[in-house]
Amino acid sequence: MFQKILIANRGEIALRVLRACKELGIQTVVVHSTADADAMHVRLADESVCIGPPPSRDSYLNIHQIVAACEITGADAVHPGYGFLSENAKFADILAAHNITFIGPSGDHIRIMGDKIEAKRTAKRLGIPVVPGSDGAVSDEKEAKRIAAEIGYPVIIKASAGGGGRGMKVALTEADLEIALQTARTEAGAAFGDDAVYIEKYLQKPxxxxxxxxxxxxxxxxxxxxxxxxxxxxxxxxxxxxxxxxxxxxxxxxxxxxxxxxxxxxxxxxxxxxxxxxxxxxxxxxxxxxxxxxxxxxxxxxxxxxxxxxxxxxxxxxxxxxxxxxxxxxxxxxxxxxxxxxxxxxxxxxxxxxxxxxxxxxxxxxxxxxxxxxxxxxxxxxxxxxxxxxxxxxxxxxxxxxxxxxxxxxxxxxxxxxxxxxxxxxxxxxxxxxxxxxxxxxxxxxx
Structure with missing residues (x-):
C-alpha cells in the first residue's frame, strides 16, 4: 500500500479522495492554486503545496509543478480525481518515468479511449455494441453524404478528440449536412486543436x-x-x-x-x-x-x-x-x-x-x-x-x-x-x- 498520496485536484473531489486516504491510513498531500488557499481540502490534508496562480493552466494543469510537489513531499502516488489531468496520458507517462504511481489506467489505455474514433473501434473489437456510423474520421463532404445515406438520417457529427458537447452537430437531412460538417470541424479545431470528426446515427429519444x-x-x-x-x-x-x-x-x-x-x-x-x-x-x-x-x-x-x-x-x-x-x-x-x-x-x-x-x-x-x-x-x-x-x-x-x-x-x-x-x-x-x-x-x- 502507498505511504503518501498526492491529490492533484480541488473542491469536493479532492476532499472525497482525502477522506478515503485517511480511512486507509495513508498520508495525504494536496496541491492548490493561490485562489484555493482557504479550501477545505487544504485545511484537512497532512501537507499542502501551492503550485501557482488561479488560472488552471498555471496550477492544476501544470504537470511540472505537480511532479515537483511529489518530489518535495515524497509522495509515491497521485490521485487525479476527475477533470484537469485525470485523462491526460502524458501526465500518467511522466509520473511513471519518475517512479510515481498514477492511480488510474495506463497511458496507453487513456490514449485509446481519449480518441473517440479509436475508442469506438476498440469497443467494437471487444464485443461492445456501437452506434452505426463511420469507421473513422470523415475526410470530405462526399464521403459524409455517402455514410449518412447508408445509416439513414438524422445523423450527428462529433469531434474525434472532443467532449462536453463541443464539436457536435446534428443534420436532420442531407441539406443540413454541409453546414453541420463545417461547423463541427471549426468548433473541434478551436476547442481541441484537432478538427477530425466522425458521423453516427442520431437517436431520437435515447x-x-x-x-x-x-x-x-x-x-x-x-x-x-x-x-x-x-x-x-x-x-x-x-x-x-x-x-x-x-x-x-x-x-x-x-x-x-x-x-x-x-x-x-x-x-x-x-x-x-x-x-x-x-x-x-x-x-x-x-x-x-x-x-x-x-x-x-x-x-x-x-x-x-x-x-x-x-x-x-x-x-x-x-x-x-x-x-x-x-x-x-x-x-x-x-x-x-x-x-x-x-x-x-x-x-x-x-x-x-x-x-x-x-x-x-x-x-x-x-x-x-x-x-x-x-x-x-x-x-x-x-x-x-x-x-x-x-x-x-x-x-x-x-x-x-x-x-x-x-x-x-x-x-x-x-x-x-x-x-x-x-x-x-x-x-x-x-x-x-x-x-x-x-x-x-x-x-x-x-x-
Missing amino acids: RHIEVQVFGDGFGRGVHFGERDCSLQRRHQKVWEEANSPALNAEERSRIGGICAKAIADLGYSGAGTIEFLYENGEFYFIEMNTRLQVEHPVTEAITGIDLVHEQIRVASGGGLSVKQEDIKFNGHAIECRINAEDPRTFTPSPGTITHFHTPGGLGIRVDSGVYSGYKIPPYYDSLIGKLIVHGRNRVECMMRLRRALDEFVVDGIKTTLPLFRDLVGNADIANGDYDIHWLEKYLAKEE
Missing part, C-alpha cells in the same frame, strides 16, 4: 446509460451496475440515478456482463465508465471515461463499496477486493449536482457563501468542500456540492430527496437547488419517463 467497471490490470474485470444520466443540459449531466428506471434485471445483467468481459480482455487497470445511448431495448457505445466519475457516489450507495478505496487498492497492486458475485445492488440512489449557477440561465454565480446548511438523516450524503464564509472563485467549474440520497426503492428515494432539498440552504449566491425542487415534483421525473432531451425541453417551456 437515454444515457453508463456502466461502472473496474479492472485489476491482470485480466480480471467486474461491473458495479449502471447509472442513468439522461437528465442533461447542453450534454452536461445534472441528475444521475442508479439503478436506471428504464432497465430491467435482464438488460442490466446483460450489458454489465459485456462491459466486465471487455475490461478484462483489454487488461484494463482501475476505474472506468463505459457510456451508452439506450433506445428501444438496444445499447449503443458512445465513449469510455478512464477515471472516476462525478456521479460515482450513487453506485457506492447501492453497492456499499467505496470506489476510491478500490482505485487505491488496484493501483497499489493489491487487486480487486470483490468478485462479481460479491457485488449486490441494494435499493435506489439519486445524485443532484449543486452548482453555483442561476437555476434557469445556468450563468455562473461566484461569490461568498453567507450561510451553508446541509440536510441530514438516514440515506443522505452531501459531498462538498464549501462552508459558510467560503468565497467561490470564478476560475473553475461551478460545481459546489453533490446531494446523494438512498432509499429502499425509487419511491422512498424520491420522497427522501424532496425532504433533503427542502433542508438544503445556500445563501449569498445563486444555485441550482430551485431547479431540483421543481424536478422532484414533476410527474415525468416521478415516473422515470425522460430521455436526454427532456430537461432542455422542460427549461424551454419554463422561459
Whole structure:
C-alpha cells in the first residue's frame, strides 16, 4: 500500500479522495492554486503545496509543478480525481518515468479511449455494441453524404478528440449536412486543436446509460451496475440515478456482463465508465471515461463499496477486493449536482457563501468542500456540492430527496437547488419517463 498520496485536484473531489486516504491510513498531500488557499481540502490534508496562480493552466494543469510537489513531499502516488489531468496520458507517462504511481489506467489505455474514433473501434473489437456510423474520421463532404445515406438520417457529427458537447452537430437531412460538417470541424479545431470528426446515427429519444467497471490490470474485470444520466443540459449531466428506471434485471445483467468481459480482455487497470445511448431495448457505445466519475457516489450507495478505496487498492497492486458475485445492488440512489449557477440561465454565480446548511438523516450524503464564509472563485467549474440520497426503492428515494432539498440552504449566491425542487415534483421525473432531451425541453417551456 502507498505511504503518501498526492491529490492533484480541488473542491469536493479532492476532499472525497482525502477522506478515503485517511480511512486507509495513508498520508495525504494536496496541491492548490493561490485562489484555493482557504479550501477545505487544504485545511484537512497532512501537507499542502501551492503550485501557482488561479488560472488552471498555471496550477492544476501544470504537470511540472505537480511532479515537483511529489518530489518535495515524497509522495509515491497521485490521485487525479476527475477533470484537469485525470485523462491526460502524458501526465500518467511522466509520473511513471519518475517512479510515481498514477492511480488510474495506463497511458496507453487513456490514449485509446481519449480518441473517440479509436475508442469506438476498440469497443467494437471487444464485443461492445456501437452506434452505426463511420469507421473513422470523415475526410470530405462526399464521403459524409455517402455514410449518412447508408445509416439513414438524422445523423450527428462529433469531434474525434472532443467532449462536453463541443464539436457536435446534428443534420436532420442531407441539406443540413454541409453546414453541420463545417461547423463541427471549426468548433473541434478551436476547442481541441484537432478538427477530425466522425458521423453516427442520431437517436431520437435515447437515454444515457453508463456502466461502472473496474479492472485489476491482470485480466480480471467486474461491473458495479449502471447509472442513468439522461437528465442533461447542453450534454452536461445534472441528475444521475442508479439503478436506471428504464432497465430491467435482464438488460442490466446483460450489458454489465459485456462491459466486465471487455475490461478484462483489454487488461484494463482501475476505474472506468463505459457510456451508452439506450433506445428501444438496444445499447449503443458512445465513449469510455478512464477515471472516476462525478456521479460515482450513487453506485457506492447501492453497492456499499467505496470506489476510491478500490482505485487505491488496484493501483497499489493489491487487486480487486470483490468478485462479481460479491457485488449486490441494494435499493435506489439519486445524485443532484449543486452548482453555483442561476437555476434557469445556468450563468455562473461566484461569490461568498453567507450561510451553508446541509440536510441530514438516514440515506443522505452531501459531498462538498464549501462552508459558510467560503468565497467561490470564478476560475473553475461551478460545481459546489453533490446531494446523494438512498432509499429502499425509487419511491422512498424520491420522497427522501424532496425532504433533503427542502433542508438544503445556500445563501449569498445563486444555485441550482430551485431547479431540483421543481424536478422532484414533476410527474415525468416521478415516473422515470425522460430521455436526454427532456430537461432542455422542460427549461424551454419554463422561459
